Amino acid sequence: MMVLLTAGLGQLLQGHLRQTGRTLAHRPFVTLTNLEDLIVFPDVTHEVLAVLEEVMRKSAFALKPMVPCWEAALVKFKSHRFADCAILLLTQLEAGLRKVFATVNACPSRLLTAESTALYTTFDEILAKHLNDGKINQLPLFLGEPAMEFLWDFLNHQEGPRVRDRLSHGEVSLPEFPREAANQLLAFSFVLLLRLTDEDLLPVFKEKAMVRSLMGLAEGYVARCHPASRLKKQVLSCEESLRAWPLLPLPKGAGGEAAQLESNSETNDCKSLITDIMAELCRHLPAKLCVPPDLDSPPGRWPQLLRELCGIPVPTLFCPRTVLEVLTVFRKIGACCCRVSGQVTASWERRHQQWVDRSLRSRQRRNYLRMASSVKVLSPVLYLILLLIALELVNIHTIGGKNTSEYQQYLRFLKSVLQYTENLAASTSQDQNKWDEAVSLTHAALLKMWTFSEKKQMLIHLAKKPTSKVIQRQHQRSDPRAGNLRLTFRPRRTVHLPGHSPSGSGLCPVSLCPRSLPPWSAPPWAPGLQVCSESSVDSRGAGLCWQVCPASPGAGNGGRKSCPCPAGTPSLGRPGCSWTGLPGRCPRLFPAPGFVPAAPSAPG
Helix, strand or coil: CHHHHHHHHHHHHHHHHHHHCCCCCCCCCCCCCCHHHHCCCCCCCHHHHHHHHHHHHHECCCCHHHHHHHHHHHHHHHCCCHHHHHHHHHHHHHHHHHHHHHHHCCCHHHHCCCCCCCCCCCHHHHCCCECCCCCECCHHHHHCHHHHHHHHHHHCCCCCCCHHHHHHCCCCCCCCCCHHHHHHHHHHHHHHHHHCECCCCHHHHHCCHHHHHHHHHHHCCCCCCCHHHHHHHHHHHHHHHHCCHHHCCCCCCCHHHHHHHHCCHHHHHHHHHHHHHHHHHHCCCCCCCCCCCCCCCCCCCHHHHHHHHHCCCCCCCCCCHHHHHHHHHHHHHHHHHHHHHHHHHHHHHHHHHHHHCCCCCHHHHHHHHHHHHHHHHHHHHHHHHHHHHHHHHHCHHHHHHCCHHHHHHHHHHHHHHHHHHHHHHHHCCCCCCCHHHHHHHHHHHHHHHHHHHHCCCCHHHHHCCCHHHHHHHHCCCEEHHHCCEECCECCCCEEEEECCCCCCCCEEEEEECCCCCCCECCCCCCCCEECCCCCEECCCCCEEEECCCCCCCCCHHHHCCCCCCCCCCCECCCCCCCCCCCCCCCCCEEECHHHCCCCCCCCC
16 A cells, blocks of 8 residues: 555656646655764675575574565675665574564564564664663673674664664665675675574584674674774874874974973963873873873873773663763863864974975964964873873763762763864864963863862763772771871872870871872971882872881980981982971961861771
């Protein structure tokens, strides 16, 4: 009935067009997107087709009445009618998966065609996480994640080719349908047919090397069109663009003028913040990954580090809404970073050529020098953002551990980073060229990033809790040599030192400056503050292990004396600090906020 109705509508439309003299233009055909990323199987050869013809007659995946359709699909492939082949394969894949779906979920009634009271079971329900009654769909467990990812990439993901939708809606030109798409569908169908072949026959087919190769490729498939996968590709593409920045030439005679512009306080603050934030992020790198040896010069080994981070598998099947929402923001940030990188490269090349041709006016010359100074800040900042994205992506599924309030705070932080990258893209465009403003925006954004990282609310902090709380439990101990001395390590690097409390409680909180902990000599009132690897860490990753020298009866300053640190032991303070008690304040140590004395904890 529907076929007759459609044909009748076509005749009526043709008659109307003849009467009115109008023409009806077909909407433009679309091209299957990201198809090049989905090519994982080699070309189907005549040898594979010969084995496939034998397998489809013996596999339980192919319904017996539908074997002629499988044979017709092979004929269409051999005759290079790839759209017809894909249409036949999709219908048979759906029929075979419907049979498996009904079997593993114990719902044989779903094998029936559409009835007046029941909808037809299509790919949408077959590939879903839950059944209509809310139960878990058992098909993904049966097929495995690689097979499900392949089907989602080809059929469902918005950035994938969506072959079923494109063909059924007439959005692609059938004569120009790509061979690669039909080839991948045919190879994947071959693997499914093999999986449901009798166990006695399967070893016979596996004797062929090309069969083992196809099955191995199918088992190792990972998502290509999921937002997380697209984000990884975006990060690597942006990193590749940034890698060319150090190669940008500086005109002769411009080095001295550019160096003068680099020596301003805002630029120095940006570099210091970048070092501190990178140090914090590097603390949460997986142990097996390389750590850049010099945080002040990130371009050295950052390409390798980012590639290794993007190579870590991230589960992508059935991601919750919160994960997809965060991935969307990450991708917008990455897109802005790519845009900034491209704009800087284009502006630099254009201005450099104008400098060589001596066609720059004095104002344009100064602007070019400001750009040369700003690039040395923008490059590590963009590397920093890429590292943040890659690390958070590895831990993306820990976002389920956040409550609603924490999730909203985290989302606001990401949107503030997005706003910065958008403003940076506007400032670095060829129409604007506001390089001083770009540095100011960068400084403000880095302060926000440092503040948020101090709150320990990133996903890397959820995946691996800070060690300071563990250290606090491990190092609350008594030292009989120091008169029952108790050292308490706090999460915000606050320690309680004995005998310094104005209220007489015996304990006084002292916070360490989080950005100034160099390995210099110890303060005179606590000369044994030593560095070790298993205790706490400073902003540059060095361990802090505090040990106070025992009191000396009769000595000044409340019975405390100065004793030298062991040779080669890094500790805190500045050379030449002459004070011997708390009233003499070291410029590297600061009282905790409020300076509220803490009562000593109970014994044990």
